[in-house]
Structures are given as structure tokens and as C-alpha cells.
Amino acid sequence: MASPAGLRRIATWNVNSLKARLDRVEGWLGIAAPDVLLMQETKLADEMAPVMPFAMAGYELAHHGQGRWNGVAIASRVGITDVVTNFGDGPVVTPGVGAGGGSRDEAADPADDGLGPEARMISARCGPIRVVSIYAPNGRALDTPFYAGKLAWFERLSRWLEETQDPADDLLIGGDFNVAPDDLDVYDPGAYVGATHVSPPERDALARLRAWGLLDVVRPFHPEAGFYTWWDYRAGNFHKNLGMRIDHLYASRSVAARVVAADRDRDARKGKLPSDHAPLYVDLAS
DNA sequence: ATGCCATACGTTGTATGA
Numbered sequence: 001m002a003s004p005a006g007l008r009r010i011a012t013w014n015v016n017s018l019k020a021r022l023d024r025v026e027g028w029l030g031i032a033a034p035d036v037l038l039m040q041e042t043k044l045a046d047e048m049a050p051v052m053p054f055a056m057a058g059y060e061l062a063h064h065g066q067g068r069w070n071g072v073a074i075a076s077r078v079g080i081t082d083v084v085t086n087f088g089d090g091p092v093v094t095p096g097v098g099a100g101g102g103s104r105d106e107a108a109d110p111a112d113d114g115l116g117p118e119a120r121m122i123s124a125r126c127g128p129i130r131v132v133s134i135y136a137p138n139g140r141a142l143d144t145p146f147y148a149g150k151l152a153w154f155e156r157l158s159r160w161l162e163e164t165q166d167p168a169d170d171l172l173i174g175g176d177f178n179v180a181p182d183d184l185d186v187y188d189p190g191a192y193v194g195a196t197h198v199s200p201p202e203r204d205a206l207a208r209l210r211a212w213g214l215l216d217v218v219r220p221f222h223p224e225a226g227f228y229t230w231w232d233y234r235a236g237n238f239h240k241n242l243g244m245r246i247d248h249l250y251a252s253r254s255v256a257a258r259v260v261a262a263d264r265d266r267d268a269r270k271g272k273l274p275s276d277h278a279p280l281y282v283d284l285a286s
Numbered sequence: 287a288t289g290c291c292a293t294a295c296g297t298t299g300t301a302t303g304a
Contacts, residue, residue, distance in 0.1 A: 016293065020292085068301095140304085239289050
């Protein structure tokens with residue numbers, strides 16, 4: 001009799017280019033041995049996704065990218081089925097715009113570079129649960145259309161959950177939310193007054209996700225200050241632990257009840273040419 | 287020391303990141 005699919009560890013990592021980081025990601029798979037790895041900022045087109053290197057490591061790879069910016073992926077060694085990208089909205093076709101161009105709709109998508117909608121969401125069933133890998137927009141500054149676009153993107157995420165998912169099911173959503181939910185998640189809250197990542201509307205967007213039926217499954221295991229997932233490359237901020245906790249793993253109640261440990265791997269942020277984010281992971285009871 | 291920015295695209299620099 002086959003044992004149930006062994007899903008013990010789920011991780012998320014903003015790799016800041018999967019092409020540039022492939023060796024480090026492969027190395028980390030060998031060290032941390034996650035069963036599922038959610039990735040963000042792969043910065044690859046789908047046809048450039050490193051399917052074979054992941055296969056050699058024992059993982060199937062589902063990738064949703066656009067090329068130069070953004071890009072999200074799921075690697076799994078417990079199966080990948082029922083993949084959904086971009087909330088199932090599919091490619092956006094602007095009516096009346098031919099190959100020769102046409103006016104861009106800045107209000108609808110301020111970051112639209114003409115290469116299609118930004119690749120910021122991919123979801124799949126991996127063994128017994130559905131996972132979602134997300135890369136929320138940065139927002140840049142509060143008085144820009146990019147900030148409004150960030151809030152609209154979170155609304156789209158909430159609406160997708162509300163319309164297509166059931167909080168009673170086994171679900172985990174992880175990634176780079178680009179929001180620090182609490183002042184404890186910022187090295188210097190005073191330095192971030194009036195900035196993105198900490199504004200009440202952004203924090204409300206995360207609260208709406210929790211209200212739908214998701215729980216932060218990392219913070220309960222690490223209530224301490226200074227538990228960050230991102231550090232600016234510049235000014236030795238990593239080495240001074242001047243960072244923010246903006247990567248998160250949120251789980252439905254049934255999954256959250258099975259989480260027995262959570263941590264981030266600061267070692268993966270060390271050394272030459274690291275990502276500016278550390279991987280974050282949870283362990284589930286069998 | 288964990289050690290003082292990195293990515294892609296492209297060209298002598300620009301956009302982006304958070």
C-alpha cells in the first residue's frame with residue numbers, strides 16, 4: 001500500500017532572477033529539501049524556465065513568467081496539477097489594438113510595458129494541498145499609480161480566493177507580499193513613515209486575506225523582533241540586520257493546524273551574489 | 287567575520303527594486 005504523499009516542508013523564496021540564482025537554488029534544495037518551493041522574481045520567460053535542472057533534482061516545475069521582470073514559479077516533488085496563472089484571467093487582449101500599437105491604459109495597469117499582464121501569481125495542486133506563489137507589486141511611492149495598482153492587485157487576489165477557493169480546504173499561499181504587516185516587521189518604523197510596505201491600506205489588504213480564512217503560520221513560531229526576510233543589498237544592511245519581514249506563508253486553518261515549525265534560512269542570504277531575500281519555510285506534521 | 291548592491295538589457299548607461 002502506498003503511503004500518503006509526503007508533504008512535510010513548504011518553502012518560499014524571492015530568488016531575484018532564477019537564471020542568476022540557479023546554482024544557489026539547486027544548492028538550497030539539497031540542503032533544505034523542501035517538498036514544495038514557491039519562487040518569485042524568476043525574471044524569465046516561460047521558455048527559459050530551467051525545467052531540466054529541477055527535474056534532475058527531483059522536482060517538477062511550473063513557471064509563469066514574462067521575461068525581464070516579475071515571474072513566479074512552483075517546484076514540487078509531490079506532484080503539480082491544476083495550474084492556474086494570473087488568477088485565471090489569461091492573456092489580456094486590448095480591443096482595437098493591433099500590431100501597430102495603440103494607447104496604453106495607464107489607469108488599468110500602470111506598470112504595463114506592452115509585454116502583457118505582469119506575471120505575479122501561479123497556483124497549483126501539490127499532492128494533498130493547493131499552493132499559491134505570489135509576488136505583490138512594490139508600489140514605489142504612495143502618490144503614484146503604482147501604489148494604486150498594488151492595492152488593486154491585492155483586491156484581485158482576495159476576489160480570486162473568495163470566488164474560486166474555500167477556506168475550509170487545504171490551502172497555502174506564500175511569497176513576497178511586499179507588505180510588512182506590523183511595525184515589529186520593520187527595522188526602523190520611523191524611517192518608513194509615509195512609505196510603501198507599511199501603509200494602513202496595504203496592511204488592510206493582508207488583513208482581508210486573513211479575514212477570508214488564512215493564518216500567518218510563521219510569526220507564531222518567531223515572535224521575536226528582527227525576524228526579517230529581506231535586507232537591502234546596500235550599506236551592509238544585511239550584516240546590521242536592517243531588514244523587513246515582507247515574505248509570508250499564509251495557510252488555511254486545516255493546514256495551519258499541521259504546522260509544527262517555521263523558519264527562514266539566513267545562510268542563503270550570505271556569501272557572493274545572494275538574493276536580497278532569504279527563503280522562508282514551514283514544516284507540517286505528517 | 288555573514289562584510290558593505292544586484293538584476294536585465296544593452297552599451298559607455300537606464301529602469302527597477304523596497
